[in-house]
Amino acid sequence: MARITLRQLLDHAAEHDYGVPAFNINNMEQALAIMEAANAADAPVIIQASRGARAYANDVMLKHMMDALTEIYPQIPICVHLDHGNEPATCMTAIQSGFTSVMMDGSLKADGKTPGDWDYNVGVTKTVTTMAHLGGISVEGELGVLGSLETGMGDKEDGHGAEGKLSHDQLLTNPDEAVKFVRETKVDALAIAMGTSHGAYKFTRKPDGDILAMNVIEEIHRKLPNTHLVMHGSSSVPQDLQEIINSYGGKMKPTWGVPVAEIQRGIKNGVRKINIDTDNRMAMTGQIRKILSEHPEEFDPRKYLKPAMEAMTRLCKQRFEEFNTAGQAGKIKRVLTTAEMAKRYAKGELDPTVA
Numbered sequence: 113m114a115r116i117t118l119r120q121l122l123d124h125a126a127e128h129d130y131g132v133p134a135f136n137i138n139n140m141e142q143a144l145a146i147m148e149a150a151n152a153a154d155a156p157v158i159i160q161a162s163r164g165a166r167a168y169a170n171d172v173m174l175k176h177m178m179d180a181l182t183e184i185y186p187q188i189p190i191c192v193h194l195d196h197g198n199e200p201a202t203c204m205t206a207i208q209s210g211f212t213s214v215m216m217d218g219s220l221k222a223d224g225k226t227p228g229d230w231d232y233n234v235g236v237t238k239t240v241t242t243m244a245h246l247g248g249i250s251v252e253g254e255l256g257v258l259g260s261l262e263t264g265m266g267d268k269e270d271g272h273g274a275e276g277k278l279s280h281d282q283l284l285t286n287p288d289e290a291v292k293f294v295r296e297t298k299v300d301a302l303a304i305a306m307g308t309s310h311g312a313y314k315f316t317r318k319p320d321g322d323i324l325a326m327n328v329i330e331e332i333h334r335k336l337p338n339t340h341l342v343m344h345g346s347s348s349v350p351q352d353l354q355e356i357i358n359s360y361g362g363k364m365k366p367t368w369g370v371p372v373a374e375i376q377r378g379i380k381n382g383v384r385k386i387n388i389d390t391d392n393r394m395a396m397t398g399q400i401r402k403i404l405s406e407h408p409e410e411f412d413p414r415k416y417l418k419p420a421m422e423a424m425t426r427l428c429k430q431r432f433e434e435f436n437t438a439g440q441a442g443k444i445k446r447v448l449t450t451a452e453m454a455k456r457y458a459k460g461e462l463d464p465t466v467a
């Protein structure tokens with residue numbers, strides 16, 4: 113099966129009431145681990161690469177890896193997505209490398225640190241949707257700045273994210289502004305801020321509505337029932353993975369992630385794309401630590417990478433089941449080419465329906 117665009121995939125997800133995890137990759141092992149899970153679960157999948165991943169692996173490597181995955185798993189629709197594009201040029205070069213979807217994250221300026229204001233965000237996002245849609249490529253935008261409602265601090269943990277203290281207004285997407293933003297930019301999917309942040313240290317306790325504002329999602333969904341919503345920073349940071357890492361010499365501090373039940377509540381309220389990276393990093397690291405500490409005589413990377421991939425496959429398969437993505441691949445009868453999607457945009461068929 114060909115590569116699917118984000119828009120076609122999320123339209124299908126909305127029609128059939130499911131969510132699609134978007135897993136980050138940086139290398140072959142992560143890519144194969146995700147696809148093993150997708151194949152076992154018969155789930156369509158979003159594989160995303162950040163700017164960091166592109167710098168680490170090289171666009172040419174990523175492009176050929178994605179080609180290889182579609183060849184190895186012809187029955188699984190794969191959406192190849194750019195995570196957190198920082199400026200239009202980053203999005204355009206991703207499209208040239210075969211990505212079928214890009215995120216233009218104008219919630220932050222091109223430095224990835226300074227919050228972007230309304231005009232900046234609308235401007236850069238519109239530039240990208242105009243160009244991308246001409247080629248049938250999907251666009252995710254973001255309104256609201258990711259960060260902690262407990263501390264008011266921006267999302268700095270994994271290297272990008274707002275620096276310093278943010279106001280409550282910045283940390284929570286305003287539902288009325290979301291309507292305006294979608295109308296003006298014509299994004300295919302909208303990432304919103306409601307208390308999640310990237311990395312392992314999201315919450316100091318099991319999150320309640322004060323620090324994980326799922327009510328914001330519900331309100332946005334009421335106002336934008338036809339817009340696909342995206343939850344970033346949605347790793348659950350499972351306690352058992354923390355324990356494995358720490359029992360083999362790791363030093364993770366006690367922490368909480370986003371409970372799967374909250375994501376499931378989101379899926380009932382228009383959340384269609386759920387971004388997960390940290391959980392997979394933890395799944396792999398736990399096994400690598402375990403194997404190396406139990407078998408200090410080992411030096412064949414396959415001996416620790418194979419179990420690491422298997423742990424990641426288990427995690428991904430579990431999320432496909434929890435988000436109801438499992439069993440959906442077979443229901444997508446025909447993947448539209450980007451040229452076909454371009455015609456649909458040109459006819460206005462994919463314009464946002466904003467009440």
Ligand SMILES: O=C(CO)COP(=O)(O)O
Pocket residue numbers: 136195196309310311312343344345346347348387388389390391
């Ligand atoms: O949002 C993410 C990528 O864009 C990943 O979030 P996590 O760090 O919670 O896995």
Ligand SMILES: O=C[C@H](O)COP(=O)(O)O
Pocket residue numbers: 136162163164165195196270271272310311389390
């Ligand atoms: O922010 C999203 C992902 O976790 C990617 O992180 P990265 O920028 O370190 O590749």
Ligand SMILES: [Zn+2]
Pocket residue numbers: 270272310
């Ligand atoms: Zn990040």
Ligand SMILES: [Zn+2]
Pocket residue numbers: 196310344345387
């Ligand atoms: Zn993110």
